Amino acid sequence: MNFLLFISNAIIPLLIFSIVAAGLSKKQNIYDDFIRGAADGLKTVVGIMPTLIGLMVAVGVLRASGFLDFLSDMLKVPMALLHFPTELVPLSIVKMFSSSAATGLLLDLYKSHGPDSLLGSMASIMMSSTETIFYTMSVYFVAAHVKKSRYTLAGALLATLAGTVMSVILAGGL
Numbered sequence: 821m822n823f824l825l826f827i828s829n830a831i832i833p834l835l836i837f838s839i840v841a842a843g844l845s846k847k848q849n850i851y852d853d854f855i856r857g858a859a860d861g862l863k864t865v866v867g868i869m870p871t872l873i874g875l876m877v878a879v880g881v882l883r884a885s886g887f888l889d890f891l892s893d894m895l896k897v898p899m900a901l902l903h904f905p906t907e908l909v910p911l912s913i914v915k916m917f918s919s920s921a922a923t924g925l926l927l928d929l930y931k932s933h934g935p936d937s938l939l940g941s942m943a944s945i946m947m948s949s950t951e952t953i954f955y956t957m958s959v960y961f962v963a964a965h966v967k968k969s970r971y972t973l974a975g976a977l978l979a980t981l982a983g984t985v986m987s988v989i990l991a992g993g994l
Contacts, residue, residue, distance in 0.1 A: 864963050867962060867963060868958075868959050868962050868963055871958045871959060871962050872958075872959065875918060875955055876921075878917065879914060879921045880921070882913075882914070883910075883914065883921060883925075888910035888913065891909060891910070891913070892907070892909045892910055893906075895909055903988070904988060905939055905942065905988070907929060907939055908929075908942060908943060908946065908988075911925045911943055911946065912946060912950070912980075912984050915946070915950050915952060915980075916950070916951075916952060916953045916954055916980060917952065917953075918952060918955060919952045919955070922947060922952075923947070926943050926944070926947055929943050930943075941991040941992075942987050943987075945986075945987035945991055946984055946987035949983035949984075949987055950979075950980045950983040950984060950987075951976060951979070951980060951983075953973070953976040953977065953980060956976075957969065957973065957976070
């Protein structure tokens with residue numbers, strides 16, 4: 821056990837040391853390479869910032885306006901037929917846009933139902949088995965200058981649906 825703790829504490833410094841050693845062995849100017857990489861990273865951040873702000877504002881508006889609760893109420897009958905808890909509808913929608921906003925909803929769900937409840941277990945599994953599709957696509961596609969996403973959205977939505985359904989099944993909801 822102590823060996824695993826040592827490895828987990830030492831892995832990052834060892835990785836950094838090995839990168840520096842590899843650069844020195846190739847007689848590269850490591851500091852200039854680092855500065856150039858940091859500058860490129862800042863350019864990427866500046867390039868994706870408008871997209872991030874837009875997504876965060878949109879999620880905030882959806883959450884504050886009560887639209888997610890309204891949508892849950894509208895979907896009560898279809899969700900009951902599918903044996904899917906309507907309390908998880910807002911979480912499953914928001915998670916596609918923002919993980920931090922979904923975490924806020926998750927904490928609200930924990931407060932009302934408890935983290936060890938069936939809904940808490942379903943929500944926890946859902947949070948770990950789904951992706952922030954629109955956030956990820958917008959950030960990475962903008963950063964990489966991808967113009968045509970092809971089947972990315974359809975595949976990501978299908979994978980999220982599978983993760984959402986399996987979270988209910990694995991938690992014992994069906």
